Amino acid sequence: MTQVTADPFTLWHPVASAHDVPYRHVHHGQLLGRELAVWRADDDYVNVWENRCLHRGVRLSIGMNDGTELRCQYHGWRYANRSAGCTYIPAHPADAPARTICNRTFASVERYGLVWSGEDPVGDPPTVEVLEAGTPFGLRNLPVNASAELAVQHLRDHRFLPSARLGSDPAGSAGSAEMSVDGAGDYSVVLTSRAGGAQSTAVFFVQPVDSGRCVIRGVLAETPAPSEQAAVLRHHAVELNRLVARIEAEAARLPAPEPMVPVLQQVPLHLAEVPEAPAGRQAALRVQVRRKWETAAGVAAFELVPITGVLPTFQPGAHIDVHLPNGLVRQYSITNGPGETSYYRLGVKLEPDSTGGSVCLHETVREGDVLAISEPRNNFPLRRDSMRTILLAGGIGITPLLAMAQSLDRMSLAFELHCFAQSAEHTAFSDVLDRLGESVVRHLGLPPDETVAEIRRLVAAHDEFTHLYVCGPGPMLEAARREAAAAGWSDDHVHFEYFKNTTEIDDSSTFEVALARSALTVTVLSGSTILEVLREQGVPLPSSCEQGACGTCVATVLEGEPDHQDVYLNDSDHEAGDRIMTCVSRALSDRLVLDL
Amino acid sequence: MIKLYDYVLSVNCYKQRLMMSILDVAYETVPVDFFPGWEHKGEEFKKINPLGHIPVIDDDGYILWDAHAILVYLAARYDPSGRWYPTGDPGLLGETASWMLFAEGTTNTASAARLCVNLGYDFDLEACQAGAHRLFRVLDEHLWFREREGREWVCSGAHPTIADIALFPDVVLSEEGGISRLDYPALRRWTDRVKRIPGFEGMPGIFPASPGL
Structure with missing residues (x-):
C-alpha cells in the first residue's frame, strides 16, 4: 500500500491539461473536494478560481469567458483576468463595484502541458527530470472513480508499449514489454517500457479530485513523430482504459470513502464591516516602470507593473494617484482594456504650464524606476446598459475613454469614440484606437468654433437609452455640457471628468460643520478646508486630487446649504445640494450637517 | 408553415426548434400541456400521434413524429447544402x-x-x-x-x-x-x-x- 506522506493540501497538483483550457472556454475542475473554474484569458494567463460566484454562489464554470473577463450567467457580474476582482454589476449600472468584491483565486502554473494549482501549495510545482530533458507529450486524461492512492498503487503495474513499436502494430499487446518503475511519489509514477530495442518513458500524475475520485494525467517524455501520434494516443487510451477498469473494479469492492468537504472561505471580518475610510492620500502600492514611450507628440505613456503579486482590479474610468519623486501627487486614468490586468498603462501629457507633475514624469521618471501609487479608484464609472454610448475625448482626455471604449467593444455594445486632437501626431494610443475600428472617429485640427459645432452635431440626436461621456480640456468640456443641455440631454445621461478645477476657489467664508455620526462639531475658518479641519480632528476621509475634480472626498449633506466650488458634480447635483466635495466646497448657510 | 407540437421544457421538442432555427426555417408552435396536464396522453392529441408523445410536426399536412426522425426530415428537406444530413457521402x-x-x-x-x-x-x-x-x-x-x-x-x-x-x-x-x-x-x-x-x-x-x- 502506498503511504501518503505529505499533506496533499500543501502540494501542487495538476488541475487541467493544457488542451482542457482553450481560449474562450471555462473548464470545470475539482481538487481535493473543491470545485474550480479554470479559464485561459486571451493573454494566455490561466485563472484557477473557486467555482462559485461571490454573489449568489452560482458555478462560474457555466459562465462566459470573453477572453478578458469571466461573466457569471445569473446576474452578469463580471470578474477580471488574474485578480478575479469584480469590474461590473449590471444591476447597479451607474456604480463602480467596490475593489474588495473579489473571487477566491488559487495558484496557477503551466508545466509539461498541465495546469498546476493547489489549496496552499508550498514552493514551486514539481520538476521531473525526464520531462525537463525530454519533449513532453500529453496523453488523454482519464477520470477514475477511485481514490488517488488506489490509482497510484495500480499504476505501478501499468503496462504499455514503446512509441516506436506502435507505428507498425497499433493493436500490439503491451504484455510483451518489459516494464520498470523509475520513480514514484504520492501522486505520480514514472514508468519505462522496453521492447524490441525501443523504449519509452511516461510520467503519470494523479490528480486527487475527491476522496473517491481522481484523474490520471499521463505525459510521455518524448513527443512521437507526427505520423505516429495518433497510434500512440490510441494505444495509451486502450491500455489506460483497461487499467481504469481494474482500479474501479477494486474500488467498487472497498467501502466508499466519505466525500471531502472543502472549506469555503468566509467573508473576512474587515469586508463584512463598514470599511474604515483611509485618511489622506494613500500610496499603498509600489510599481515599477516597465516601459516608457512617446505615444504622441508631447504625450508619454507608461506601463507600470507590480513588484510582487497582482495589481488590484480596475474598472473603465478608474484613476490612480501617482506619488512622484518630487513629492507631488497627480491623478492619471488607467487606459487598459478589460483583461489587461498585468500592468497599468497611463498617458501623461507634458503641460507647458506644468507645476511639476507632468515635467517630472516626462523628464525624471525612467524605465525601471519604482513609483508609489494608490489603489485604483473609480469616480467616472461606465454604464453598460445603454443602447448607445457616445465618448467625446479632447486631447489627452482620451485616457479614461480609451478604457471605456475597449470595454464596450469587448461586450459588443454600440459606441462611438470621437477623438478631438490637433493632428494625427498628437493622437495618443493610435495603435489601440486602430484596433477599435470604425467605432473611432478622429476630428483633427479643428479650431475651437468648429470643435463646438462638431460637438453640437454629435449630441443633437439622443434618447433615454443614450449616454454621453466627456473628458478633455475645460473649455471643450464646458462646450459639450452646454451643447448637450441645449439639445435636451438630462444631466444624469451626461458624464464628465475634468483634468483639473480651474475655478478660482473662494475660501473666505467661516462656518460650522456638524458630523452626524461622529457627534462632533467643528468650525471651518476662512483659508482652511472642510477636509483639512476634519483630518486635524482625526476624522478620516479619503481624498485624491484635492482640487474638486476627482470626486473622491465626497460627503453626504444632511442639513445646510453647500457652497459648491467643484467641477465633479453636475448642475443637478449642485442644485440638489445633498453631496459636497469637502476639499474645495464650503457652506452658504452658517452650519452644515454631514453624514460622517 | 410547419406546425410544431411543442412543450418548451422538452429536450426532444427543443431539438426541433434548434434545428429549424439553425436552418432558418419558419415555423409556428402549438403548445401542448405536457406537464402537468398530460395533454399528449389525451384522446384529442392521440388523433394526431397515436403513440401519445411529442414532438410532432405538421408540414402542410405531412405529419411526422419521433424527435430524431423529424431531424432527418428537416435536414433532408430544408438544408440545400446537404451537410446536416449528408446523403451524398x-x-x-x-x-x-x-x-x-x-x-x-x-x-x-x-x-x-x-x-x-x-x-x-x-x-x-x-x-x-x-x-x-x-x-x-x-x-x-x-x-x-x-x-x-x-x-x-x-x-x-x-x-x-x-x-x-x-x-x-x-x-x-x-x-x-x-x-x-x-x-x-x-x-x-x-x-x-x-x-x-x-x-x-x-x-x-x-x-x-x-x-x-
Whole structure:
C-alpha cells in the first residue's frame, strides 16, 4: 500500500491539461473536494478560481469567458483576468463595484502541458527530470472513480508499449514489454517500457479530485513523430482504459470513502464591516516602470507593473494617484482594456504650464524606476446598459475613454469614440484606437468654433437609452455640457471628468460643520478646508486630487446649504445640494450637517 | 408553415426548434400541456400521434413524429447544402445514423433522469444516471480524439450533422438530472462549439457561450 506522506493540501497538483483550457472556454475542475473554474484569458494567463460566484454562489464554470473577463450567467457580474476582482454589476449600472468584491483565486502554473494549482501549495510545482530533458507529450486524461492512492498503487503495474513499436502494430499487446518503475511519489509514477530495442518513458500524475475520485494525467517524455501520434494516443487510451477498469473494479469492492468537504472561505471580518475610510492620500502600492514611450507628440505613456503579486482590479474610468519623486501627487486614468490586468498603462501629457507633475514624469521618471501609487479608484464609472454610448475625448482626455471604449467593444455594445486632437501626431494610443475600428472617429485640427459645432452635431440626436461621456480640456468640456443641455440631454445621461478645477476657489467664508455620526462639531475658518479641519480632528476621509475634480472626498449633506466650488458634480447635483466635495466646497448657510 | 407540437421544457421538442432555427426555417408552435396536464396522453392529441408523445410536426399536412426522425426530415428537406444530413457521402451518412442511435441512448438515460428529477417520472433514476455516465465517457473520449484530428463535431466531417443536434440537448441539460459533466471536459468543450453554430438558440436552462475567437 502506498503511504501518503505529505499533506496533499500543501502540494501542487495538476488541475487541467493544457488542451482542457482553450481560449474562450471555462473548464470545470475539482481538487481535493473543491470545485474550480479554470479559464485561459486571451493573454494566455490561466485563472484557477473557486467555482462559485461571490454573489449568489452560482458555478462560474457555466459562465462566459470573453477572453478578458469571466461573466457569471445569473446576474452578469463580471470578474477580471488574474485578480478575479469584480469590474461590473449590471444591476447597479451607474456604480463602480467596490475593489474588495473579489473571487477566491488559487495558484496557477503551466508545466509539461498541465495546469498546476493547489489549496496552499508550498514552493514551486514539481520538476521531473525526464520531462525537463525530454519533449513532453500529453496523453488523454482519464477520470477514475477511485481514490488517488488506489490509482497510484495500480499504476505501478501499468503496462504499455514503446512509441516506436506502435507505428507498425497499433493493436500490439503491451504484455510483451518489459516494464520498470523509475520513480514514484504520492501522486505520480514514472514508468519505462522496453521492447524490441525501443523504449519509452511516461510520467503519470494523479490528480486527487475527491476522496473517491481522481484523474490520471499521463505525459510521455518524448513527443512521437507526427505520423505516429495518433497510434500512440490510441494505444495509451486502450491500455489506460483497461487499467481504469481494474482500479474501479477494486474500488467498487472497498467501502466508499466519505466525500471531502472543502472549506469555503468566509467573508473576512474587515469586508463584512463598514470599511474604515483611509485618511489622506494613500500610496499603498509600489510599481515599477516597465516601459516608457512617446505615444504622441508631447504625450508619454507608461506601463507600470507590480513588484510582487497582482495589481488590484480596475474598472473603465478608474484613476490612480501617482506619488512622484518630487513629492507631488497627480491623478492619471488607467487606459487598459478589460483583461489587461498585468500592468497599468497611463498617458501623461507634458503641460507647458506644468507645476511639476507632468515635467517630472516626462523628464525624471525612467524605465525601471519604482513609483508609489494608490489603489485604483473609480469616480467616472461606465454604464453598460445603454443602447448607445457616445465618448467625446479632447486631447489627452482620451485616457479614461480609451478604457471605456475597449470595454464596450469587448461586450459588443454600440459606441462611438470621437477623438478631438490637433493632428494625427498628437493622437495618443493610435495603435489601440486602430484596433477599435470604425467605432473611432478622429476630428483633427479643428479650431475651437468648429470643435463646438462638431460637438453640437454629435449630441443633437439622443434618447433615454443614450449616454454621453466627456473628458478633455475645460473649455471643450464646458462646450459639450452646454451643447448637450441645449439639445435636451438630462444631466444624469451626461458624464464628465475634468483634468483639473480651474475655478478660482473662494475660501473666505467661516462656518460650522456638524458630523452626524461622529457627534462632533467643528468650525471651518476662512483659508482652511472642510477636509483639512476634519483630518486635524482625526476624522478620516479619503481624498485624491484635492482640487474638486476627482470626486473622491465626497460627503453626504444632511442639513445646510453647500457652497459648491467643484467641477465633479453636475448642475443637478449642485442644485440638489445633498453631496459636497469637502476639499474645495464650503457652506452658504452658517452650519452644515454631514453624514460622517 | 410547419406546425410544431411543442412543450418548451422538452429536450426532444427543443431539438426541433434548434434545428429549424439553425436552418432558418419558419415555423409556428402549438403548445401542448405536457406537464402537468398530460395533454399528449389525451384522446384529442392521440388523433394526431397515436403513440401519445411529442414532438410532432405538421408540414402542410405531412405529419411526422419521433424527435430524431423529424431531424432527418428537416435536414433532408430544408438544408440545400446537404451537410446536416449528408446523403451524398455514404461513409458520413453511416456515421450520422450510428450517432443518432447513440443519441437514443442518451435520451433514454440522461434525459430520462431529468424527467425523474424535474417532472417526477417513475424511472430508475440511479440506473438512468449510471447509464448516462457510461455513454458520456465514451462520447468524451470520442470527442477528445476528434479534437486531435482537428475535427470539432461528433461525425468525422468538417461540418456538424443532425447527430450533434440530437445529442446536444441530452448532454447540456444533464445536470438537471443529477449527472455532472465534471469528468467530461471534451464533452463540455463540444457544447461550447454547438452553442456557437450560427442560428443557435437556447431554451430554459441552456446558457449562451461567449463569442469564440
